[in-house]
Amino acid sequence: MTFLAVKYLLARRRQTVLMLLGIFFGTAAYVAISGFMLGFREYLVEQLINNNAHIHIQAREEFLTNHSLDHSFYKKAYDYIFWSTPPSGRKDSAIVENPQLWYERLRNDPRVVAYSPQLTTSVIFSKGKATVPATLIGCDPLQQTKVTTIGEYITQGKFSDLAVGGNRVILGDELMNRLGARVSENIFLSLANSAPIPFKVVGIYKTGNKLADASAYGAIGDVQRVSKSSNKVNEIAVKLVDHSQASAIASTWAKLGLEKVQSWDQVNANIFEIFKIQDAVRFLSIGAIMVVAAFGIYNVLNMTVMQKKKDVAILHSMGYSTKDIVSLFFTQGIILGFTGVILGLSFGYVFCLYLQTIPFGGGPTAVGTGYLMVSFNPAIYVQAAGLAFLAATIASVLPAYAAGKLTPIEIIRSGAE
Amino acid sequence: MSLIAHKVHKTLGEPPTKVLTDINFEIKDGEFVALTGRSGSGKSTLLYLLSSLDTPTQGYIEIDKHNVSQMTKLEVCKFRNEQMGFVFQFHYLIAELSALENVLMPAKKAGLADKKKNYAQDLLKQFGLADKPHRLPRQLSGGEQQRVAIARALVMQPKYLFADEPTGSLDSHNSEVVMNIIREANQNLGTTVIMVTHDVGFAKQARRQIHLVDGKVVSS
Ligand SMILES: Nc1ncnc2c1ncn2[C@@H]1O[C@H](COP(=O)(O)OP(=O)(O)O)[C@@H](O)[C@H]1O
Ligand SMILES: [Mg+2]
Numbered sequence: 001m002t003f004l005a006v007k008y009l010l011a012r013r014r015q016t017v018l019m020l021l022g023i024f025f026g027t028a029a030y031v032a033i034s035g036f037m038l039g040f041r042e043y044l045v046e047q048l049i050n051n052n053a054h055i056h057i058q059a060r061e062e063f064l065t066n067h068s069l070d071h072s073f074y075k076k077a078y079d080y081i082f083w084s085t086p087p088s089g090r091k092d093s094a095i096v097e098n099p100q101l102w103y104e105r106l107r108n109d110p111r112v113v114a115y116s117p118q119l120t121t122s123v124i125f126s127k128g129k130a131t132v133p134a135t136l137i138g139c140d141p142l143q144q145t146k147v148t149t150i151g152e153y154i155t156q157g158k159f160s161d162l163a164v165g166g167n168r169v170i171l172g173d174e175l176m177n178r179l180g181a182r183v184s185e186n187i188f189l190s191l192a193n194s195a196p197i198p199f200k201v202v203g204i205y206k207t208g209n210k211l212a213d214a215s216a217y218g219a220i221g222d223v224q225r226v227s228k229s230s231n232k233v234n235e236i237a238v239k240l241v242d243h244s245q246a247s248a249i250a251s252t253w254a255k256l257g258l259e260k261v262q263s264w265d266q267v268n269a270n271i272f273e274i275f276k277i278q279d280a281v282r283f284l285s286i287g288a289i290m291v292v293a294a295f296g297i298y299n300v301l302n303m304t305v306m307q308k309k310k311d312v313a314i315l316h317s318m319g320y321s322t323k324d325i326v327s328l329f330f331t332q333g334i335i336l337g338f339t340g341v342i343l344g345l346s347f348g349y350v351f352c353l354y355l356q357t358i359p360f361g362g363g364p365t366a367v368g369t370g371y372l373m374v375s376f377n378p379a380i381y382v383q384a385a386g387l388a389f390l391a392a393t394i395a396s397v398l399p400a401y402a403a404g405k406l407t408p409i410e411i412i413r414s415g416a417e
Numbered sequence: 418m419s420l421i422a423h424k425v426h427k428t429l430g431e432p433p434t435k436v437l438t439d440i441n442f443e444i445k446d447g448e449f450v451a452l453t454g455r456s457g458s459g460k461s462t463l464l465y466l467l468s469s470l471d472t473p474t475q476g477y478i479e480i481d482k483h484n485v486s487q488m489t490k491l492e493v494c495k496f497r498n499e500q501m502g503f504v505f506q507f508h509y510l511i512a513e514l515s516a517l518e519n520v521l522m523p524a525k526k527a528g529l530a531d532k533k534k535n536y537a538q539d540l541l542k543q544f545g546l547a548d549k550p551h552r553l554p555r556q557l558s559g560g561e562q563q564r565v566a567i568a569r570a571l572v573m574q575p576k577y578l579f580a581d582e583p584t585g586s587l588d589s590h591n592s593e594v595v596m597n598i599i600r601e602a603n604q605n606l607g608t609t610v611i612m613v614t615h616d617v618g619f620a621k622q623a624r625r626q627i628h629l630v631d632g633k634v635v636s637s
Binding site: 007316320 | 511
């Protein structure tokens with residue numbers, strides 16, 4: 001019945017175009033909005049995966065609960081203990097206990113590409129009259145560049161210069177500006193109650209993230225010495241062969257010891273929560289367009305069925321079956337859906353290509369590519385087509401069903417009067 | 418082979434009123450039958466029953482030894498498609514299709530659109546529409562439209578042609594033309610024609626008349 005369905009659609013061009021527009025807009029909007037949203041998101045996630053370790057093994061973090069001291073005090077003397085003032089507070093450790101055990105484990109795990117022990121501490125940097133509190137990350141420079149992409153963000157010097165040892169630091173761009181320091185100058189670094197120690201600035205890095213750019217990197221040996229905690233480590237950063245396994249691996253490792261083990265996506269769980277809300281908004285707004293489009297199709301098709309009653313009767317008299325009649329009207333919806341989807345996807349795609357050329361962000365040294373980031377993930381196109389088809393299908397089912405219920409005899413009788 | 422009405426009754430409407438009472442007759446292959454009677458006597462109702470478009474309240478219709486009410490929907494469709502042609506008082510052409518496309522619609526259902534194309538064009542030529550196969554119905558006169566409708570009814574070379582006052586909306590000249598076409602189909606193709614008419618002159622052209630009064634056959 002496609003032939004006749006097409007004829008019907010062509011005969012009422014204005015209504016056909018209006019029905020098409022609904023599906024077209026819905027599809028195009030879905031492609032454009034999703035391309036834009038997911039493009040940025042893919043970039044963001046990529047940054048999260050690449051710039052940071054896949055798994056962080058950190059010093060134990062333990063909170064006291066109402067009953068965590070029961071055993072220590074009363075052994076098994078009582079089944080249940082009521083505290084007049086229940087215990088509270090933390091039972092943390094500042095360092096990873098027995099890091100050697102972890103190194104051993106990580107070295108022998110084929111899923112691990114590299115790991116880097118770190119000792120992070122809060123220090124006060126000073127140069128002349130400028131004093132700036134900041135985080136100093138002590139790491140093994142060679143391992144650190146294997147685990148994270150920090151090496152790529154070095155704007156002056158080389159990250160491996162730290163490895164030479166002898167109190168060297170690489171400053172973040174933001175910290176450098178606040179201190180007013182330059183490469184190859186000396187700055188002073190002091191811990192809570194010790195005398196300032198001179199450090200030499202051997203490099204600058206800039207990631208574009210101001211928070212990250214307000215820290216500094218040093219060799220782990222130097223940091224351990226300065227903080228008088230030799231051989232101590234408060235984090236081990238791990239890079240995996242397959243980042244998508246991170247959370248599963250992190251969960252199993254967490255059971256091996258008291259350390260806090262978190263994967264990159266567990267650390268950034270709040271970002272993924274926001275993604276979910278964005279998705280809901282995206283689906284709802286496109287859903288609204290689709291509902292309007294579906295209503296348009298439903299109304300017009302319903303009207304067509306009423307106007308084409310005589311055609312239905314004569315088709316029945318020629319031997320066309322109820323199935324043929326249903327398909328005559330259903331096909332119209334499908335044709336509209338199909339055409340609208342093709343046009344919508346094409347337009348959405350072209351629009352996305354255009355979006356990509358719009359400058360956005362701060363150029364090569366800041367976040368992003370300098371242009372709007374757009375996703376061309378095929379899943380977007382499949383979803384858009386699916387949604388539009390669903391709308392068109394649902395909208396045409398009822399009118400088609402109504403047409404199928406028309407009986408020729410009543411139409412012919414009323415037509416003869 | 419024949420078309421038989423067997424103790425057929427038909428009740429219609431609310432409250433139920435008896436439209437046809439105890440109809441019994443047989444129409445043999447190749448006959449030309451006129452259903453006559455006053456307006457409201459039940460001619461159309463009887464024609465729709467005979468042609469499977471409607472079902473009797475009591476009794477049954479037998480076509481070629483098949484009880485119509487016991488045929489499956491698919492069989493009825495196939496039968497209508499291959500063996501029956503319909504012409505109504507109003508032409509009921511599909512407005513979006515050209516004259517030729519309209520004529521070919523039954524052939525399309527049978528998957529014979531290509532095979533029947535020449536025959537459809539022949540029919541249009543015979544009916545004086547040789548130069549108008551691509552016109553839309555609204556670009557044709559009432560008489561031309563009815564001729565297209567008859568061509569459509571005949572394109573499958575059906576065994577039966579059912580016509581409900583085919584000349585009812587036409588002037589006398591066009592009525593004459595249409596009647597000639599129907600008579601020729603009966604004579605040349607052997608089509609069994611069952612035609613409702615209240616035109617006495619046209620009724621006389623039929624070899625047999627079935628006359629209805631208040632839903633009863635008074636002569637056949
Ligand atoms: N749907 C209906 N409901 C009730 N009565 C009907 C209906 N259709 C037709 N009738 C009645 O049935 C009778 C026969 O109608 P019809 O077969 O159309 O007569 P004819 O074709 O001879 O003019 C008429 O009296 C008409 O009023
Ligand atoms: Mg009538």
